[in-house]
Amino acid sequence: MERELALMILSDYERNQTFLNIALNHAFQVQKKDFSKELVTALVYGTIQHRLMLEYQLEPSVKGKRIKLFERMVLLMSMYEHLYMNMPDYAIVNEAVRIVKKKRGRQAASFVNAILRNSFEHKRSLDDLKKEERLSIETSHPLWMVKMFIKQYGFKTCEKILHANNEVPLKSARVNTLKISREALLEKDHRFIASSHSEDCVFYQGGTIAESEAFKNGWVTIQDESSQLVGRFLSPDKGSRVLDMCCAPGSKTTHLSAIMDNTGSIDAYDLYAHKIHLVEDNAKRLGVTNLTTHVGDSTDIHCFEGEYDYILLDGPCSGLGVLARKPEIRYHDSNAMDEIILLQKKLLENAYTLCKNKGIIVYSTCTLNKKENEKQVEAFIKAHPDMHILEERTVLPYELHSDGFYMCRLRKD
Known part of the structure; x- marks a missing residue:
């Protein structure tokens, strides 16, 4: 069957x-x-x-x-x-x-x-292959990707990244502090255990998280641990005005609401109406009340120029940090990255326009490609010398047994 x-x-x-x-x-x-x-x-x-x-x-x-x-x-x-x-x-x-x-x-x-x-x-040997080709076949990552990671991270780190991409992902969830504390959740359901890295993260040792009472009651939402770090990286103050430029499916957006304790306001944009519905459903289940959703192109928002205290740009990317959860991405056409990099640049440019003076922008991606991450930020700062990096972090998949993630916190002076 x-x-x-x-x-x-x-x-x-x-x-x-x-x-x-x-x-x-x-x-x-x-x-x-x-x-x-x-x-x-x-x-x-x-x-x-x-x-x-x-x-x-x-x-x-x-x-x-x-x-x-x-x-x-x-x-x-x-x-x-x-x-x-x-x-x-x-x-x-x-x-x-x-x-x-x-x-x-x-x-x-x-x-x-x-x-x-x-x-x-007749099992076929890998012994006659060159070092890079062998690693490509052994871990089932295309050769272009192997060469790119070796160039950007070195052979040993590349090897660890590729093997981590073939491990079974953990069942990660974020505690929704709008409804329950992590300590209270652990008392109510012993199938959840606390992570030692993220203050909001728990791991589920039961079946499917979405079928648990904790999920149905809005006490948790499904979110990888690396992804949970992004909200804390932005860390918006209570009562502030926040923009989430690429919000679907809403896991980071609703995390910002929890950090702000439902105070202030969050404008959340996505290009597609059906994805906005997912965000709204997620927000309703979690008890979020400070969120306003919009269907729109975030490269073309101009009505709130210079008004946002905090901006989250969790940009579209090649997804090379989530290959353990989405293995099919590794076989996508590498040429598509050129268009994505251009789109990221346009989004960053508009984030700059929408951010108020002394405001904070967090740019994050779930890729490990430095052209989409460090190099993208480097070009952005060169075009806008009044932007300054406060903190920059890359989480590699083997470090937390999580998705690979990049995040950069910038201030507009």
Whole structure:
């Protein structure tokens, strides 16, 4: 049951190039039979996460053959089970053959059977590859990304980043202090444990956070620990006027409300109405009352020039810090970063215009690409010498077992 569902999701992802979490959530909503969400999620995410290694191992057996989409997904998922799930080879092959025979017929099943048996028997070595190529295949990150991280961080740090991207993310949540203290939450539900890094962060040792009473009651919201650091980095005073330029889905926005204890005002913008609805739903569940949402382009806000005490620009980015949660991002076209960098620059320019004198801007991203982070800020300050860095921090994925994040706190003098 679980393997058939996982293959349906993988095929849907491959066909439509959607995000994995969207494909998973849709499949889980329409599926009526009982099944293990944990196993389906592990199969889907693991197959995409380790795709380059899986393709490398299958290549000698499939070279020159035309393979249809469903059979290709079966081969990749079966190879993932073989390499990473410690399952008996005969069980993997038998299940793959059964599913393909049911879906595609006897001939396709025979083809998959032959490919898998041959691939499992002849494991391909990485020893002849160059150092960078080996790291690329071993961790399933494209070679351009490996080279970029080596250039920006050095080989040893790059290696640690890539391996951290293949670890299972923690179930992180932020305590909503508008409704409960962290101490009170830990007393009420012992499945939550406190983080030693962020004062608002807890880790859940139960099932799904969104199905917990704590989530339904608005005591917690799902948010990675690195992401939680951004709100404290801005640290707006109570009663201040705040702008969140790219607010969806609202986790950082509502954190600012909690820090301000629902005082002052927050204007929150996003380009799309359906994303604004997510922010509003989140705010309602958490008891946020000082928030006004707007559908609009934050590169083109001019009605409040020089009026904001604090501005959060959690900018659109390449997402190279969240590869553990969104493994499909690693296979995106690297050329898209050029457009993103230009958009970030436009947003920063407008943040400068909207920020009052002596005001604070925090620019943050969930990428580790320094061209989008340090270099972007460097160019911004060069264009605006009255902007000064107060603090700058990069959180690498292996440091807190969290997403990779960059944040920079600037003051306009």
